[in-house]
Amino acid sequence: MPRHFLxxxxxxxxxxxxxxxxxxxAAALPARVGQDWRDLNSPGLPAFRDRRHGDHYDPPEPAAQALLTATEVATDLVFVCPLYWYGLPAPAKLYLDHWSHWMRLGTGFREGMAGKRIWLVMTHSGSRPEEIAPAVDCLRHSASYMKAAFMGTLLGFANAPGEILADAAALAAADRFFTA
Ligand SMILES: Cc1cc2nc3c(=O)[nH]c(=O)nc-3n(C[C@H](O)[C@H](O)[C@H](O)COP(=O)(O)O)c2cc1C
Structure with a gap:
């Protein structure tokens, strides 16, 4: 199956x-590998409503449906997340919450997630490993729940825009992150 990264x-x-x-x-990925870049802020997903018990889920709204389709066709999902308050940024967490909706549409979303690869690219401005671990574990456990493979974290140290270019170790790790 041709690889396609979201x-x-x-x-x-x-x-x-x-x-x-x-x-x-991503620049190290072979040209034959598809790349789809989406900003979870724009268009943003609607608020997640928990309708699991005694209610039903309507078809996703257009922005959510577009993201659902993009997710379904991807072989690899890359969460591109700065560390925010020792966790994932709200749009990334909201996207995960919407999986709970998409799993209950009867369209095979959960089965389709099994076997996908999930990656995390994260920057932080000086947190200790134990302060970063909860964010990583959130994604690791979510992937495991969906029987997807958590492939690891590319971690960079930076704060103001552009500072990442001074983290030589992170840039070197980036060059081999997807291809090692
Ligand atoms: C709302 C918010 C919360 C943050 N929380 C943390 C944190 O808990 N730990 C940390 O090391 N850096 C934290 N930062 C700093 C960012 O992780 C850091 O500036 C990062 O490089 C931003 O990535 P970006 O340039 O891709 O937005 C926070 C920044 C913001 C705006």
Missing amino acids: FLLSSARRGGNTETLARRA
Whole structure:
């Protein structure tokens, strides 16, 4: 099956450190690998409503349906996430919450997630490993729940836009992140 990567930007600013690091990693992908870049902020997903018990889920709204389709056709999902308050940025977390809706549409979303590869590109501004671990574990456990493979984290240290270019270790890791 041809590989197709879906990059899910979630920073509250465009062109920031995390996107720069993810684009550096993506540049190492062979040309035959498809790339789809989406900003989870724009268009944003609607608020998630829990309708699991005694209610029903309507078909997703257009922005959510577009993201659902993009997710279904991807072999690889790349969460591009700055560390925000020791967790994933809200748009990335909201996207995960919507999986709970999409799983209940009867369209095979959950079965389709099994076997996909999930990656995390993250930057932070000086948190300790134990402060970063909860964000990574959120994605690792979510992937496991869906029987998807969590492939690992590309971590960079930066704060102001552009500072990631000074993290030589992160840039070197980016060059081999998807291809090692
Ligand atoms: C709302 C918010 C919360 C943040 N929380 C943390 C944090 O918990 N730990 C940390 O090391 N950096 C934190 N940061 C700093 C960002 O992770 C850092 O600036 C990162 O490089 C931003 O990535 P970007 O340029 O892709 O947006 C926070 C930044 C913002 C705006």
